[in-house]
Amino acid sequence: MVLAVDIGGTNFSLALVSGDGKMQKRVTRSTDRTGGAGWMIANILKDSRGLAESNDVTACGISFGGPVNFEAQSIINSTHVAGWDDVMLPKIFKYELGIPAVVDNDANMGALGEFVYGAGKGFRNLVYYNIGTGIGGGIIINKEIYRGSDGNAGELGHVPILPNGPLCDCGNRGCLEALCSGTAIGRRAEEAVSSQPKRGKVIRKSRFGDITAKGVFDAARKGDRLALELVDEICVYLGMGVATSMNAFAPDGIVIGGSVCKAGTVLLRPLREQADRFLMPVHRPHLKVLLAKLGGKSGIMGAAALAMGLKT
Numbered sequence: 001m002v003l004a005v006d007i008g009g010t011n012f013s014l015a016l017v018s019g020d021g022k023m024q025k026r027v028t029r030s031t032d033r034t035g036g037a038g039w040m041i042a043n044i045l046k047d048s049r050g051l052a053e054s055n056d057v058t059a060c061g062i063s064f065g066g067p068v069n070f071e072a073q074s075i076i077n078s079t080h081v082a083g084w085d086d087v088m089l090p091k092i093f094k095y096e097l098g099i100p101a102v103v104d105n106d107a108n109m110g111a112l113g114e115f116v117y118g119a120g121k122g123f124r125n126l127v128y129y130n131i132g133t134g135i136g137g138g139i140i141i142n143k144e145i146y147r148g149s150d151g152n153a154g155e156l157g158h159v160p161i162l163p164n165g166p167l168c169d170c171g172n173r174g175c176l177e178a179l180c181s182g183t184a185i186g187r188r189a190e191e192a193v194s195s196q197p198k199r200g201k202v203i204r205k206s207r208f209g210d211i212t213a214k215g216v217f218d219a220a221r222k223g224d225r226l227a228l229e230l231v232d233e234i235c236v237y238l239g240m241g242v243a244t245s246m247n248a249f250a251p252d253g254i255v256i257g258g259s260v261c262k263a264g265t266v267l268l269r270p271l272r273e274q275a276d277r278f279l280m281p282v283h284r285p286h287l288k289v290l291l292a293k294l295g296g297k298s299g300i301m302g303a304a305a306l307a308m309g310l311k312t
């Protein structure tokens, strides 16, 4: 049995996963951001101790929602919660609980989770997009996570798409993330309804506060013309990103995860069409764009898979 931990900006989850990939128990808690990393680590350890003591846990895998130095096994920082700079969380686990632990970023963990247990089962090569607040990416080549020479490969959300496009968190303009993340979709919709006051009735109805990506996809499903136009526009950019990955890596499949994948067919159909349009003809017959199968559990199941590979 392994312990899998998923640390995000708003909550964290722990799960016990058996060797056959079955999740036995799961605990999810909201993060008290004011307590910073110290509060989170204390509470994660407390819950982990409880789960590890009453079960035969041999290793722990941690998925972290932020950059991780995999080689050094340390968390680089968190944009959501203060105090995570240079934290060697696996070392703390080993010291406090006496079990070996391993950490990686949530996009790599999502890719691994889908590869081992989800939509990419049986693949050799896979490219994974985690589309939520931002866009994360994970690349699996020959059944292993591809990390690149500096450990930071897989930043598929920062593939440049539109010169002079909207500003991205990374400092550049027109990255895929700045155009198609959940946050960007909401922002584009806000701009569209304010500049076209007579259109987008269904999108407007869906709003409680800001317009969300979910509001846009729900409205598109109901046939709202403005929402459909927005989805088409998003899929042009996402299709460029997907075609770039397909042309570069020719994976067995490209898996779309994260909260935006809940949109389902209303996203997938135009995305496949657009990706196909930008592809080199030689890749066209092999294009497979799939939605993540594990939903919100991709990352935690990837962490479990990584822990299972640890030598105890």
Ligand SMILES: [Zn+2]
Pocket (backbone or CB within 6 Å): 157, 158, 168, 169, 170, 171, 172, 175, 177, 178
């Ligand atoms: Zn960027």
